[in-house]
Amino acid sequence: MDKLQRFLLENLHIRGEWVSLQTSWQTIQNTAHYPAPVHKVLGEALAAISLLAESLKFDGSLTLQIRGTQPVTMLVVQANSKGGIRGIAKWKEDSFLAEEVLSNKDSIPTQDPSFNELFGAGTMVISVENNPKKGQQQGERYQSLVSLDGDSLADCFKEYFTQSEQLKTQLWLTADENTATGLMLQSLPEDKLDSATQANNWTHATVLAETISDEELLSLKAEDLLHRLYHEEDLRLYDPQPIHFECSCSQQKIENTIYSLGEVEANDILSEQGSISIDCEFCNTHYELDSIDVERLFSNADVVNTNDQLH
Helix, strand or coil, rough: CEEEEEEEEECCCCEEEEEEECCCCCCCCHHCCCCHHHHHHHHHHHHHHHHHHHHHCEEEEEEEEECCCCCEEEEEEECCCCEEEEEEEEECCCCCCHHHCCCCCCCCCCCCCCCHHHHCCCCEEEEEEECCCCCCCCCCEEEECCCCCCCCHHHHHHHHHHHHHHCCCEEEEEECCCCCCEEEEEEECCCCCCHHHHHCCCHHHHHHHHHCCCHHHHHHCHHHHHHHHHHHCCCCEECEECCEECCCEEEHHHHHHHHHHCCCHHHHHHHHCCEEEEHHHHHHHHEEEEEEEEEEEHHHHCCCCCCCCCC
């Protein structure tokens, strides 16, 4: 089962989360054949968005989007407040990564490109879109622009927490063909301990976490991993929370998207192609509307909510 577990180092005044994705990660991998470096960073991003979603209080969707220059031009991962996740990445076919595609998915380059080399002069945006409350057409939205100056995705998330939550936060992320996983530590607000004690506690906890290897992070259960790191601390481990793959595409959203094009353009597409076909890149679901569907769509505008278009 894909799951996330929260824990508390009570004597250190530090909270944390651990996540392991297997079934959902396998499902997402099946939507495309990613070059090895892209594959790894996508898995790390899915683990990171799962950890972030559990730490934030929201009712809706959480999105991490990186728009790069080259070779990875886009990476998008999303999580919702009910434990659903999905993700996708795109890269330039004429880049040095293209040789890996389909030829040997499991091959690993002699030297993987660094995080900065993957995205170039890119930008990273984290946004929260809450579901509308009663009487609202659209929920509240929040957006944060995060620097890509770090050497890893974990570094970028550390910067995000520093600027938005103002809490010391550290992440460890990794992914292979079978599992995407992550560990997060976060210092609680300094309301019970003096700053010097809290700083020492934080150093102690993070130094111990730095001893864990990627292999251990990928293979150990939460109980074993945390015992390995913090068996001398007052550890409280909470019940696991399930995580699953979930795509938000639907027939209704596809129709909303077509409706937004307008009847003239929709009929032009029908004249040229005979039908309107759309594939969801997140789950590979195929949608197709013929002339009867389009006529029904524009003759029954009441079913369309233009605020609910497929993104």
